[in-house]
Amino acid sequence: DAKTTQPPSMDCAEGRAANLPCNHSTISGNEYVYWYRQIHSQGPQYIIHGLKNNETNEMASLIITEDRKSSTLILPHATLRDTAVYYCIVSVMDSSYKLIFGSGTRLLVRP
Amino acid sequence: GAGVSQSPSNKVTEKGKDVELRCDPISGHTALYWYRQSLGQGLEFLIYFQGNSAPDKSGLPSDRFSAERTGGSVSTLTIQRTQQEDSAVYLCASSPVSRLEAYEQYFGPGTRLTVT
Numbered sequence: 001d002a003k004t005t006q007p008p009s010m011d012c013a014e015g016r017a018a019n020l021p022c023n024h025s026t027i028s029g030n031e032y033v034y035w036y037r038q039i040h041s042q043g044p045q046y047i048i049h050g051l052k053n054n055e056t057n058e059m060a061s062l063i064i065t066e067d068r069k070s071s072t073l074i075l076p077h078a079t080l081r082d083t084a085v086y087y088c089i090v091s092v093m094d095s096s097y098k099l100i101f102g103s104g105t106r107l108l109v110r111p
Numbered sequence: 112g113a114g115v116s117q118s119p120s121n122k123v124t125e126k127g128k129d130v131e132l133r134c135d136p137i138s139g140h141t142a143l144y145w146y147r148q149s150l151g152q153g154l155e156f157l158i159y160f161q162g163n164s165a166p167d168k169s170g171l172p173s174d175r176f177s178a179e180r181t182g183g184s185v186s187t188l189t190i191q192r193t194q195q196e197d198s199a200v201y202l203c204a205s206s207p208v209s210r211l212e213a214y215e216q217y218f219g220p221g222t223r224l225t226v227t
Contacts, residue, residue, distance in 0.1 A: 036216075043115075043202050043204070043218030043219055043220055044218050046215040097161075097216075098144060098156040098159050098167065098170065099156065101155075102153060103153050104153065
């Protein structure tokens, strides 16, 4: 079972920031938070990951609360091409590294 | 550079037939994964290969499903005696697995399998 909880859908206006929340209240101390997205009819695409510090790359920013029980993915200036399903994933404590995908958040960016 | 490639992109087969799906991972990536995504559903892990270690087959739904990875590179997912519930998009991903805790998986475009 997925270890994260996300709202099923969100929308935002083009050019505005999109803030996608994720709850992972049972996260373990050495588990990372990963974000992937899946644009329609494509394979998932890695966005960003973090352990406890906030992270930023060319695609997005990841804000992780101090207790690590929740995080927010921020797309600073959403475009129509950012319309996708966004998955928040906590890395599995396992000898393999399989990703356990939940149902994600369907983000619709409106013109 | 080239990403993960999969073939065929689409496959229509009759119930009861066997099918083979191919994945070419990114060169140098030691880890390879298969997932499947049924219509309107999330992604479901199937199998994982890492180097010369025994594969993690814990996600395979039945013994009709098998996969192999030859020479640490190309992988083939085989479904025997296909059933209609096998209809899905089959996704392959590879990863460099450069550190124990952190990994990024790079996905291919998928093979859409339709069993009639």
